[in-house]
Amino acid sequence: MELNLVLMCIPTALLGVAVAAVFSFIPGLHIYNVIAFTMMLAFAFVEFFAALDPLLTTSFILGMVVGFSVLFTVSSQFFQPCDDSFRSMMMPHERFLYEGRGYEAVILAGFGSLIALVLIAGLFPFLTKPIGLVRELIRPHVYWILGLVSAFILIGEWPKDHGVGKTVRQRLADGWVQLGMGFFTFVAAAVLGMFVFYNTIIPVESAFQSLMPVFMGLFALPSQIMTVITRATIPPQHFAGSVDAEPHDLARGALTGTVAGLFSSLTPGMTPGPALLVAGHATASSGDKQFIVGGGAARVLYYIGALVLFFMPDVYMRRGGAAINISLFFVPETVEQYLAVSGVIALSGATALWLLPRYARFCARTTQRVNYHWISAASVLLLVAMVLFITGWRGLVLMAVSTALGLVPNFWHTRRVPLLAVLMVPVSLNMAGVGHQVAQWLGFR
Amino acid sequence: MKGITHFLTGVATASCFPLAIRTAYDDKAYLMVLGGVCGILCDTLDFKFARYFWKHDYQIRLTEDNLDPRLPAEAIARAIDEAAEKKRPVRLKLDTIRVSGSYYRTYAVQIDDRNRTVTCTIGPLKTMSQSMARGERLPSETIRRRKIEEDGPAAFMESLARNLPALPDTIPPGPTSHVATFKTEINNTYYMDTEIGVFSGPDYEFVPEPDGRVRVDFIPWHRRWTHSLTLGLCLGPVGFALFADWPALFRGDLAAFANPFAVNAFFIAILAFWSHVLVDQTGFLGSNLFPPFTHKRTMGLRWSTSASPFPNQMVNYISLCIILWNINVFAPVPVFTMPWAREMTGGFADSAYYLVSLANYLLAVVAVPLLVFYWIGKLYKRLYRRDTQVQMEEAFTGEDWSGGAGDG
Known part of the structure; x- marks a missing residue:
């Protein structure tokens, strides 16, 4: 590999980090959507991109993914306060925001990201064989692993009733309303997923983003809508000079995040949310700080770790939107390429972590200058426009249905994780070879 | 678990x-x-x-119009004595006080087996989201036990009510605690205070034992x-x-x-x-x-x-190791071969090959990592947490409980 090419990768990757930093300011926006735009640009200016070495475009996308995975939660940390009346459980980072400690939460998550980046760039190159072995070991079993996670999501939700019903029927009803809505959310999301996989209404020319309206509707838009209607005041944020965390909080949080990240990156159809749920339980994680550190590590390991598997000798696994897009123009062949990619990740990661506290301070100050309602309202408009632009009015229809479903957990105080049945159930059924029959039974074929 | x-x-x-x-x-x-x-x-x-079908002898319900701490305290004391007198289990439940869709009222109880008292303290309002839950803000059990013994449960629980996060100025005026006494000797496995919070309140079963004492069981419908x-x-x-x-x-x-x-x-x-x-x-x-x-x-x-981290982690890890072992052993073509069995022939169908591989796996993949993990934890506790525990006890004030020392 030529030294010039390697050197050229550095500014290209840093440009990717800069682009990610800009787009991370918009709460709810996903980097895969930005990559989709990049790919559309690449298709529009195919001659220009064809003249470039594929490793440069790859470095740019890597920079974007690294920058995004470290920075994208900062805006939601500060711009999405939680309204008590919509929730039965406030998430730790939301609690930190109300205590004026949003900055501290960002830094804790950043610590998790740092651990994950060290693992990916520093340790993974020595672990290609064991990772390849684990991948080979679990490959035929992914369908039941996804089935297991789905079952745990359903069976692992416990009633949150007030237990004041006078009769057995009243008490059962109190407990089962919330559980029942969790089940409903899971089943409805699974049916929606089957529909999207087997009979989607998205135009063929936008098929590469057929899941985009669904994910926007299930996750991004409901969060923004709830923020728009939230009546809460964000207190001034304190920029602490140090972080109040015990070493065991950092270690156990990092352990949880690492398990979740590796699990989600190696298992097709798995995302960080359910993986973190399972890993948090499995590693007996406890407390707000461990949760935040674990989240930071899991997200980075999922987004970047999964992407790195595409370049890793002994593995070469195409996993996630970024890897799929890169695979359109780049075929990894050599160990040198993998090491170059690891270097690009290390550099981009260091840059993103250097940016993180500055970015957090900027976002925290913005909450005192700009009403967060306007930020979320603008985000809603942008997301809708993006879906309309990429997938047309049909995408909007699909997004509207998904948004209605995505709002259910907010109004019935259930968890949002059952919504991921939209991906896990169809993937599991397809891998088990019964997807077609189920789709037929549902009338989708 | x-x-x-x-x-x-x-x-x-x-x-x-x-x-x-x-x-x-x-x-x-x-x-x-x-x-x-x-x-x-x-x-x-x-x-x-099962919990929804459980029948109680007494169900205690306070309301915002009647926040009398005597009611829960006296009811528990009476239920304990009744179990001893009638020689039959007595079941009691304390209901939560839901004030609105957004708020609930807290109260706490403590059963003291040494002084044969039940103390109830009415606390402040909190929000439903559990952002004000006691959780990590509570001092360690050692400190709580010491404080209860030194200051008495009423003073301790009132102090918690005042200093832990809650809606400001929502503790009702007048006396908020009541101490009820009971005659029977009890076998109490949980000495600490219990806060009745947002989700279903605590269930008790007072069970007479052959030695004349009454055993206090929690969540009696469980197991x-x-x-x-x-x-x-x-x-x-x-x-x-x-x-x-x-x-x-x-x-x-x-x-x-x-x-x-x-x-x-x-x-x-x-x-x-x-x-x-x-x-x-x-x-x-x-x-x-x-x-x-x-x-x-x-x-x-x-x-x-059941909540101890290491036993849970250990059982989970062992389960995972069993799953991975079986996945490999029962695969049509095993993915990995253990080093001790590399020179052997016959594959996993051969019992000698299987046992040698298993022994190697148990040692290298199960025992060694678990031991390393265990000793790191033990060393950490010995070198680091022993000191911090002392510091925590010395620095224990109301301000610490309220989480005010957030960013250290």
């Missing part, structure tokens, strides 16, 4: 059935999922069903018939029914009806369920193992508490 621990032991149990693994290369049945579900089923039955070996046996047919080929039965083809998947599911369901019962025996509370022939919950082996 935690739910995931039972879930994983169920999956590990299922993985010991070769068909559950080999189906992944052929028919792709979900036998492993059956193992996981049956593994966690005991707690599901308890927390999602009864649902955690029995008998119920596990009943689950076998359910597992069988789920995987049986029912149309074949109506065709009269019994061999197809009772296919190998159904037969395996029969045993997986039973054994995965039993794995939960077995693992639970390692805790403080056992279970009622053979209802309807037995009626009492046994005591556990007291090796650990």
